[in-house]
Amino acid sequence: MTARISRRQALSGLAAAAGGIALGAGGSSAQAIEAIARIDKPKFKFSLAAYSYRELLTSKSGGTPELTLDDFIRDCAKMQLDATELTSYYFPDPPSDEYLNHVKHLAFTLGLDISGTSTRNEFCLPPGPQRDEQLAYTKQWIDYAQKMAAPVIRIFSGKVQKKQEPAEGYKLAVDGIQEACDYAGKRGVFLALENHGGLTSEVDGMLKLVRDVQSPWFGVNLDTGNFHSDTPYDDLARIAPYALNVQVKVMMKPTSGKAEPADLKRLATIMRDAGYRGYIVLEYEEKGDPREACPQWIDRIREGFA
Numbered sequence: 001m002t003a004r005i006s007r008r009q010a011l012s013g014l015a016a017a018a019g020g021i022a023l024g025a026g027g028s029s030a031q032a033i034e035a036i037a038r039i040d041k042p043k044f045k046f047s048l049a050a051y052s053y054r055e056l057l058t059s060k061s062g063g064t065p066e067l068t069l070d071d072f073i074r075d076c077a078k079m080q081l082d083a084t085e086l087t088s089y090y091f092p093d094p095p096s097d098e099y100l101n102h103v104k105h106l107a108f109t110l111g112l113d114i115s116g117t118s119t120r121n122e123f124c125l126p127p128g129p130q131r132d133e134q135l136a137y138t139k140q141w142i143d144y145a146q147k148m149a150a151p152v153i154r155i156f157s158g159k160v161q162k163k164q165e166p167a168e169g170y171k172l173a174v175d176g177i178q179e180a181c182d183y184a185g186k187r188g189v190f191l192a193l194e195n196h197g198g199l200t201s202e203v204d205g206m207l208k209l210v211r212d213v214q215s216p217w218f219g220v221n222l223d224t225g226n227f228h229s230d231t232p233y234d235d236l237a238r239i240a241p242y243a244l245n246v247q248v249k250v251m252m253k254p255t256s257g258k259a260e261p262a263d264l265k266r267l268a269t270i271m272r273d274a275g276y277r278g279y280i281v282l283e284y285e286e287k288g289d290p291r292e293a294c295p296q297w298i299d300r301i302r303e304g305f306a
Contacts, residue, residue: 035241035242035274036219036241036242036243036244038274038275038276038277039277040277041275042271042272042274042275042276042277043277043278044268044271044276044277044278044279044280044305045082045083045113045115045278045279045280046081046082046083046279046280046281046282046298046301046302046305047076047081047082047083047084047085047113047115047116047279047280047281047282048075048076048079048081048084048085048281048282048284048294048298049085049087049247049281049282049283049284050069050072050084050085050086050087050089050090051087051089051118051283051285052282052283052284052285052290052294053067053072053075053090053290053291054087054089054090055290056071056072056290056291057069057072057089057090058089058090069086069090069091069103070103070106072084072086072090073086073103073106073107073110073112074106074110075291075294076110076112077110077111077112078295079294079295079298081112081298082112082113082115082279083107083112083113083114083115083279084107084112084113084114084115085114085115085116085117085118085279085281086103086114086116086117086148086150087117087118088117088118088119088120088141088144089118089120091144094140095144097147100144100147100148101147103148104147104148104149114148114149114150115150115151115152115245115279115281116145116150116151116152116153116154116192116245116279116281117141117144117145117148117150117153117154118141118153118154118155119137119138119141119153119154119155120137120156121134121137121138121155121156121158121176121180122134122156122158122159123135123156123157123158123172123173123175123176123177123180124157124158124159124160124161124164124169124170124172124173124176124198124199125158125161125172126161126164126168126172131172131176134176135176135179135180138155138180139180139183141153142180142183142184142187142189142191143187145187145189146187146188146189150189151189151190152189152190152191152192152221152244152245153184153189153190153191153192154192154193154194154221154245154247155177155180155191155192155193155194155221156193156194156196156197156198156200157173157177157193157198157199157200157209158172158173158176158198158199159197159198159199160198160199169199170199170208170209173199173209174209174212174213177191177193177209177213177218178213178214178215181213181215181217181218182215184215184217185215185216185217189217190217190218190219190244191215191217191218191219192218192219192220192221192243192244192245193206193209193210193213193218193219193220193221194220194221194223194226194247195220195221195222195223195226195227195239196223196226197226201228202227202229202235203227203229203235203238203239206220206239207238207239210239210242219242219243219244220239220242220243220244220245221243221244221245221246221247222236222239222240222243222245222246222247223247223249223283224236224246224247224248224249224252224262224267225248225249225250225251225252225253225262225283225285226249228253228254228255229254229255230254230255230256231254232252232254233252233263233266233267233270236267236270237270237273237274240270240271240273240274240276241274241275243271243274243276243278244278245278245279245281246271246276246278246279246280246281247281247282247283248262248264248267248280248281248282248283248301249262249283249284249285250262250282250284250285250286250297251285251286264300264301264303264304264305265304267304267305268304268305268306271305280301280305282294282297282298282301284297
């Protein structure tokens with residue numbers, strides 16, 4: 001009961017106040033939960049995810065990557081961004097304290113916040129060594145985030161495993177996220193659940209998880225390109241009141257029809273209506289040189305969210 005009270009103290013209002021209370025598919029009312037308390041007017045700050053540079057930051061055939069995280073951070077500064085999002089996949093494994101301090105020092109001296117980081121995780125695994133490893137890895141990255149002063153980590157729910165009942169997989173995901181949030185809260189780090197396949201493929205499943213995990217250090221990493229329904233913008237509007245971080249994809253891929261450019265102004269309206277105050281992070285996934293494309297898209301996002 002204590003956890004539920006602390007969440008209600010930290011979060012206020014209903015999703016209805018920020019996005020309506022229409023029932024979802026099948027009459028679900030999972031969206032009728034506490035929205036993150038906002039004050040004053042919306043505020044947008046801009047960042048770029050290192051995943052946008054994934055091919056440049058990853059070694060090919062065992063060779064040396066074309067760029068390092070240092071290069072990426074410097075590029076973020078050249079784009080006059082407010083921050084840099086340092087995807088965990090491109091750090092040394094494991095990163096030393098010296099390296100984490102170096103990254104923190106470089107970003108700060110270039111006038112950048114570290115808007116967040118990430119971790120790979122699978123929380124639907126049954127009890128045993130594999131699940132323990134997933135939880136330990138997540139906690140390790142919570143410690144790393146604290147050392148870098150990164151305020152939020154984007155996490156995943158996982159997916160129901162083979163020969164596993166959906167209800168069992170769901171409970172394991174809730175328990176795993178809850179345990180990770182309890183650990184993160186003691187270190188002052190937020191965990192943001194990304195709408196990214198598995199249990200979060202559809203908006204009702206996403207909102208059910210947000211409702212059932214009880215922590216003031218928990219919320220949503222809203223990825224604009226990851227709902228592949230016929231109404232992706234409506235789905236995004238339903239999770240927007242719980243967003244701790246926003247990642248913008250330049251394309252939308254609904255289930256019907258072809259991929260189409262994201263309507264940046266419409267996305268901005270969704271976040272503005274939710275009273276969002278935080279980072280708008282470009283996560284570029286299209287073909288072409290990201291060092292050429294990302295500055296152009298950052299300009300478009302700034303214009304769209306102006």
